[in-house]
Amino acid sequence: MSETQLDLFIIGAGPAGLSAADVAAREGLSYLVIEKGLIADTVYHYPVGLTVFSTVNELEMREGTLKPCREKPTREELLSHYVHFALERDLRINTEEEVVQIKGNETEGFLIETTRANYVARRVLFAIGAMSRPRRLGVPGEDLSKVHYRFVEPFPYVRKDAMIIGGGNSAAEAALFLAEHGARASLVIWRADWENRDPKKGAIKHWVREPLEREIALGHLEVIFCAAVEEITEREVVIRREDGETIRLPNDVVFILIGSEADFTLLRQLGVEIMPAGLTSIPVYDPETFETNVGGIYVVGHFTHARHIKEAIAVPRRIVPLIAKELRGEKQIV
Numbered sequence: 060m061s062e063t064q065l066d067l068f069i070i071g072a073g074p075a076g077l078s079a080a081d082v083a084a085r086e087g088l089s090y091l092v093i094e095k096g097l098i099a100d101t102v103y104h105y106p107v108g109l110t111v112f113s114t115v116n117e118l119e120m121r122e123g124t125l126k127p128c129r130e131k132p133t134r135e136e137l138l139s140h141y142v143h144f145a146l147e148r149d150l151r152i153n154t155e156e157e158v159v160q161i162k163g164n165e166t167e168g169f170l171i172e173t174t175r176a177n178y179v180a181r182r183v184l185f186a187i188g189a190m191s192r193p194r195r196l197g198v199p200g201e202d203l204s205k206v207h208y209r210f211v212e213p214f215p216y217v218r219k220d221a222m223i224i225g226g227g228n229s230a231a232e233a234a235l236f237l238a239e240h241g242a243r244a245s246l247v248i249w250r251a252d253w254e255n256r257d258p259k260k261g262a263i264k265h266w267v268r269e270p271l272e273r274e275i276a277l278g279h280l281e282v283i284f285c286a287a288v289e290e291i292t293e294r295e296v297v298i299r300r301e302d303g304e305t306i307r308l309p310n311d312v313v314f315i316l317i318g319s320e321a322d323f324t325l326l327r328q329l330g331v332e333i334m335p336a337g338l339t340s341i342p343v344y345d346p347e348t349f350e351t352n353v354g355g356i357y358v359v360g361h362f363t364h365a366r367h368i369k370e371a372i373a374v375p376r377r378i379v380p381l382i383a384k385e386l387r388g389e390k391q392i393v
């Protein structure tokens with residue numbers, strides 16, 4: 060296989076990767092984005108019709124270019140915005156191609172192997188997000204076909220018993236969509252998560268909680284406080300309640316929505332250190348340059364401390380010009 064030579068190799072075409080590609084193009088770097096899914100694949104996998112929680116100015120790639128019908132954009136409006144940004148700027152992105160291995164160093168260059176080709180790059184920027192590995196409960200029955208780790212839409216579950224397990228916004232939103240669309244929905248949640256009202260600690264957003272409480276009052280949704288989920292069977296889920304009693308609840312479908320983790324395999328292979336950060340882990344990197352402990356390897360976006368889309372877009376605008384400057388042999392000023 061022939062090898063394409065690049066200044067900057069970007070992994071992931073989410074908001075962070077798109078922003079990095081845009082700056083790389085403007086800096087005159089030879090760059091390429093490799094994306095294993097589609098452009099803005101994480102947004103593509105949001106529930107159909109979802110209204111996102113951020114405001115327009117936090118999400119748009121250029122001021123005044125994202126124009127939703129209502130105050131905040133839907134999944135479809137946001138996805139269209141990112142796709143059109145890539146098209147209008149003719150960004151170099153290969154979709155449905157996955158990076159599988161990276162070797163080398165910043166002096167001799169990095170050799171990148173994907174599912175389709177090999178590339179050589181002087182610098183590599185990881186914009187891989189944190190959705191690759193959905194968290195699992197680790198209980199028997201989790202691999203049954205009725206168990207899902209993503210919620211797409213409520214329509215297949217009208218008049219069915221649908222159980223949602225999880226304490227965050229994604230679980231609450233799925234429960235709301237299902238309850239509003241005729242499923243017999245039950246939300247299995249740890250009491251501390253239900254009672255959490257602190258937005259800084261991941262509390263369910265108030266504009267989700269309020270309609271959720273209306274659905275509970277209407278009898279469309281049951282909230283079940285649990286100590287543990289013990290087992291999932293073809294027809295039931297076995298739950299240990301707070302008082303220690305075990306109950307068996309019938310259901311047709313189960314959504315386990317308890318968050319997800321980044322896949323650090325490639326970073327670990329390169330020698331990048333990964334450290335614990337709250338419930339999750341993040342790579343070790345310089346907070347100014349976002350370069351990791353391995354020279355020439357950079358990280359941006361959802362698997363760093365700068366998690367939200369606003370920062371995923373903003374950070375590449377700061378660091379890609381620094382990378383360009385360094386590659387041009389100018390002194391890096393931070």
Ligand SMILES: Cc1cc2nc3c(=O)[nH]c(=O)nc-3n(C[C@H](O)[C@H](O)[C@H](O)COP(=O)(O)OP(=O)(O)OC[C@H]3O[C@@H](n4cnc5c(N)ncnc54)[C@H](O)[C@@H]3O)c2cc1C
Binds near residue numbers: 102112159366368371
């Ligand atoms: C339902 C839902 C609603 C949300 N709403 C909001 C909101 O309102 N506001 C907000 O700020 N955030 C929101 N988020 C979080 C937001 O989606 C992320 O913060 C954002 O996507 C981060 O952008 P990113 O570019 O860092 O990562 P991502 O958008 O996740 O992009 C990473 C990309 O890398 C690709 N990739 C990974 N590994 C490889 C590989 N080995 N080879 C090739 N490609 C690879 C992935 O396929 C993916 O497309 C929401 C999340 C969910 C699930």
